Amino acid sequence: MIVRSRAPFYVFVFLLIAAGISIATWRHIELGVPWMTGEQRPVWMIEARVDFEGLNEAAQVSLHIPEQPPGFSILTEQAASPGYGFSVLETSASRRAEWTKREVSGPQTLYFKVQFVPEESATESALTRKPRPTPAFWEEPQATAVRELLRQATERSSSPESLTRELIQLLQPDSRTQNTTLLVSDDNYLQLLVHMLNHTGIPARTADGLKLEDARRRQQLMPFLQIHNGERWLTFDPRTAEQGVPENLLLWRQGAESLLDVIGGGNSQVSFSMLRQTVPALQLATLEANQKGLGVLGFYQLPIEEQSMFRMLLLLPLGALIVAFMRIVIGIRTSGTFMPVLIAVAFVQTTLVPGLIAFLSVVAIGLVLRGYLSSLNLLLVSRISALIILVIFITAGLSIIGYQMGFNTGMTVTFFPMVIIAWTIERMSILWEEEGAREVLAQGSGSLFVAICAYLVMSTSLASHLTFNFPELHLVVLGVILLMGQYTGYKLSELRRFTPMKVYD
């Protein structure tokens, strides 16, 4: 007796299933493909509006646009500005949207729309090289005041972060001393802070943030302070000394670049309006995957026609799984192993009840005609061929009659695989002659039952969603089918078949 070890087989099946599940999980986490259908994700639609007066000359408008704001990622960008040339210029330091026009006069309005997706994973800003602090100079008596303030702050702190916090505290109106009132005025507060920090050797800069609230219009950017601690830029609220970027804050501008430059125009200003939108999570994932170049791993980049074909094709393994289960574990007899799956696929296109009626009527009429063919004493191949042609006639006839009677569903008969139906009719009729109507009924209804079960599973939106968006889950299906091939237990039908054995117990 040959006893082959089953261990490698089970390890292999386990690996298959594990690979399927882990790739699917990776796809869910990394690409954000949702497990369920109809899942929605919030998206912020932000519109920057630039207004300026044209001065009857060539105009160039350059708006700073965010590249990678902490906590968000950019989904789409779009500019609306009729008559203007538009381009996005990317340099190492910044990204700028640039509008240009030869002759501009009167009030002008330009729009730039960006969709942002909140992302928890992207909160940490990237490591950067420490920039050189830019030295600042003060005249007396300000220089003495600055030195005094910095001395106080340095005494009370231990690190660039704490020094920044202390300095902000010292400059607040309620804690002001003589020194600070000398230095601080309303409009130079933030610049003063930046200069002072640079003076102590801490690189500092300003940033502009936008507070996200649903359906706000004409919002202005709020200034923030950023210092470099040697590893990365840290953001501080210059009013409260709070460190970090609040959840609903979008940093539109970071760094020394100006927000808006207008050449050939005057009286320019930027305002922002925002809207909280929801987008199907799947659509989001598709867009993101394509942007990251990961779309290659799915079907999203295929032409739509091929995509819908794959949608259908990828349902077949589920049908095969159900047939395997029904035959191996339940023990239902079907005529032709995978005929039920093909019928189920046709049902998916026709929907159940019309499909069932069409299928049954085609097979019934076919059986009657087959009865006549059998009396002609034909060779098998030509008999099947004749039957295929007859089946096509029947389906055509049913479609036309159905259409004339006003049932569009009559047309759906054409979805059935003709050759399969012809073989089904042939097998059924042989079965009828040899084993009687009972067996025909048993196998026919068994096949239909399995087909309906397969249809019910395949037609759920979840099934088509999972099989199409997580094709790797088919590895799991494969693993389960392989495992079922090892099932040596009793079938459900055998528990009934062997019932008379009870008396020998």
Added chain:
Amino acid sequence: MDWISPGKLKKLGILNMNRRNVGYIGRYNERSSFPLVDNKLKTKLAVSEYGVKTPKLLQIVRQQHEISHFRELSADLDGFAIKPAKGSGGKGITVIVGRDEDNFVKASGVRISVAMLERHLTNILAGLYSLAGTPDVAIIESLVQSSPALAKFSFQGVPDIRIIIFQGYPVMAMLRLATKASDGKANLHQGAVGVGLNLSTGRSLNAVQFNRPITLHPDTGLPLENIKIDGWEDMLEMASRCYEATGLGYMGVDLVVDANEGPLLLELNARPGLAIQMANGEGLLPRLTNIEALKRPHFSPRERVHYAMEAFGKH
């Protein structure tokens, strides 16, 4: 609905379909040996070298045009059987027992014309009854004259004896009797009666039809309790020799007892059914594991038969 629990089935040692396919047919039957048993013509040639007799071959119809010769041959024949060489489960077998003027009389008494038989031959050649639908040949064999001792139990048709041979050891046997419901055929799923046989004596144990226990033959009305097969040991040995001839570790051997020729091999089956367990009122598994556990298998068919008669006889 009446059910039996899986635990009870396990206790009885009932072999089930999945286990038979994976654990016995898949493990012990070489794929390459299947054509030997799936093709009756090849079976005949293979077993003849091992002294196993089969019904006399009258004609082989291989091509469509050879069907015309069938008419000439059949002119002087009274009884014969037409079989597809690659048929399974008795499909496509037509047994002719006599003539009525120009028509032939089937075992069931139905009269059919030569034209209908020719059509049947055409169907066989086209592969209608062959396992994979491949083109087939038809063989025409002389009719088995069943020994009267057994024939009286069967309603028409020839009673045959199915013996399961596992690695050359007979492990279970049953007598199959045709009924009206089975149309003279000896296939249990078509309604034939299965009578379990005591492996050491060749005496009947239980009888079932359509999986239900019975005590009388439904058509002949004869009691099925005290049937005894003559020359039992020789039959077992003959069946056991088929193992050497085919190399199949798990198979069903179908024998008939001819009044003149003695036991004849009707066909071999590489996928024998499970109903034999019901006819015997016993599961196959304990016997199969008994053989599997043998440390030193016996080499000659006679030794194997003796071992099996000793080990599996009911007392």
